[in-house]
Amino acid sequence: MKKKNIRNRIKEIINSGTDNPGEKAQEKKLSKKLKENLQLIEDIIGLSDDVVIRKFTLGNKLGIKAALIFIDGLIDKQVINESILKPLLIEEFSAEDTKVLAVNDIVNFIKENTMTINELEVVDNLEEAVQGPLNGDSILMIDGYQQVFILNSKGWKTREISEPQTESIIRGPRDGFVETLRINTALIRRRLKHPALRIKSMNVGKYSKTDVAICYIEGLTNKHLVEEVKERINNIDIDNVLESGFIEQLIEDNHISPFPQILSTERPDRVVANMLEGRIAIVTDGTPFVLVAPVTFSVFLQSPEDYYDRFIIGSFLRVLRFVAIVIALILPSLYISVIAFHPEMIPTQLALAFAGGRAAVPFPSYMEAFMMTGLMELLREASIRLPNPIGPTIGIVGALIIGEAAVSASVVSPFMVIIVATTTIASFAIPDYSAAIALRLVKFPLMILSTIFGLYGLVLGLIALSVHLVSLKSFGIPYMTPMAPSRINDLKDALLRAPLWSMVTRPQYMRTKNKQRFSSKGDDDGNERTR
């Protein structure tokens, strides 16, 4: 007997330790008495200093107690003062001739005639009532009335819309996403003034309760895709979503690949262009990075600017980026394998120059290459972390002083510096940061392989890499489309950028419901196209 008691006691203690205020809300119910309700809310939210409970009385004669609860900092003070408190305290209830009303009538009166608030909701669920102030709303509770008003009084400081830092372009819109979900969805809607745009909100994160909005175009986006995205986001079970990266990592197809399978961008124009190709945008509250899925590898080589310039220039830039990828990926490995394994490939004049440069260097070529590329990565990482004013200094220290000094101290050959510099510049020319960082990373295994096997190893490494890329999928769409599986019709927007008038169809691999972007005769509804 005693043992059992002790055990129960221990169980109780353990359970009380894991007591979760959120769970309490599910058990208990709102009562009619204001005092009890306030006590409940206090129990659940706790008496944090930023929680404001403003108690007041409705009307001189009526003398009904009421309370307004909100969290300081999440609300717009003007809304609280002018649109909620003022009508309640002065304009409607202080008048001497206010009829004596029953409580239920008062509630109706408040709802219909009093509040100058754009969004108002009446709930009788304690959980929702508690969530209200946490979301930035304020809740109004009235004595003798079980239900609770949730009043939209959101208003917190947000960052101004500014130019995206990571995706700069010469020509194109300068506005970028900010940290607030609503502003971001508004930026999308401002560019898509079509009634078919759908924005569906979800809530992810047990503690963070982050709002996530899925944006797509009804009647264009593939329905199964929308369902799949919704299901994957619904299946997320995590306590905390601080950035869209959390969502990205939890819904992507292959978790161990270094390559991004979902695009993250700060540019509304890019998101809209992708949505019109049948992709889905996932906006996460609290971050300016909006996810776009599903994507193929070629999307990471596109910059919005390709479409704003003339198509010849756009195509030239595309080709340039392909060259940049090849250089960023294989140049150091090529250097290692040619110098260490196949010196016969270098023409005599160049070989002499190489030999002259390397004559005083005590290290083998691969050591040189690893040292310099490693140093370059360090420099890059350091320059990102440094505060802005001294950021450029690291460039001068790194590139000029270390490069120059290393060469004159015969630690590396001048050619190695050229190779590393070219590789680094090429990797900067890749428009997407996460794709560029993946390619930078893959460069190292390739260097190791060419250290061991020369060109043979490099080619084997590239084969393995391409098999990996080909086997990847993003929401069921093969990553290397339209190259493999080949879709010749879609190549016009992958390797090159065809003229706008020639891109009549949306990408076929997206299996959109509405396939034509436009037609020379008329639109889908058969209307004449006006020029």
Added chain:
Amino acid sequence: MKEHGKLTERQFAGIIANTLIGAGNLVLPRTLTAIAGTGAWIAVLIGGFLSLVFMLIIIRLGLRFPEETLMEYGTHITNKWIGKSVGFLFCSYWLVLSSLVIRVFSSMLVSSVMINTPIEVIIIAMLLVVVYFIRHDLQVIGRVNELYFIFIIIPILFGIFLSISEVNPIRLLPLTGGQGFLPLLTAGIGSFFSFLGFEIIVMLIPSITTQKLTYNYSIKGLLSPLVVYMTIVLLAVGIFGVEELQNLTWPTLELIKVTPFPGLILERLEVVFISFWVVAIFTTSGNLLYVSILGFSQVLQIEEHKTLIFPLLPLVFFFAMLPGSIYKVFDMMDIISKVGGLLVCSIPVLYYLISVIWDKKGDERS
């Protein structure tokens, strides 16, 4: 039946082409000119025609059983044990061929570029990449082949284009070889063996998305290796002449060596050529090993073909290392392609006749 993913017709053609372009054409000019002299290119045509005929027979047979591979319909046409043993023979032949392809290439690599590297290391490195490749399902295999077709064909065309200037047309005469028809036919049958590999389609036909187009695209898939083989033979004869070719172990490699590459930063591009050839060898042996392991898994009724990869891997390495010298490699290659030739010429024809006479047909595709 387990769904192995679907192949588009273009991928199907790519698999045929990539499987054929591989180790065979490294030595083809020498072996063919030894018999047919300057008429070697006609021999290639004859070989191509022969393989076309057998390929069409295989497709006709395969389309009678649109949902099944050779391993499966074999048991329906004959009985369980005969069907399974025939399937087993095919798979073993592909496995040995695949390992020999790797061996031939590694031998060339060791003798020409990586003189100090032990051949075992080169073979193992290649095998590891092949294993990574064949762990995926048929969809990925098809896509990779589709992508690599371009990487294989463009360097070849580029090399051909540059080496044309070195051809001395007199060496090509007489165009028919001048020894009558018999040596041409013998050499033709010899070149048929270098077209072997197309028979892997017995495993692929049930997975093609639009089976109507199988004939069409299989011919397209066969045509590009045929053109490549013929051009390489013509170029080799035109540049070296028949007599000199007999002294070259790797005539195709020598062909690249004498080709001038003007205006490039690097010289002696045979290393680059070999690097591209790695891709060709990789697809050949990868495809062969994939169908071999897929076939074994169907014969042994194992759900996932992946499970068989690691048990069979030592065997592949063993067969690749079995021949001691390069001449032994060529001998063994000879024997194994004769076995393969026999299988390809007899089994599909027999199966087809039996299935027509006894009127056996597979289920229609739903």
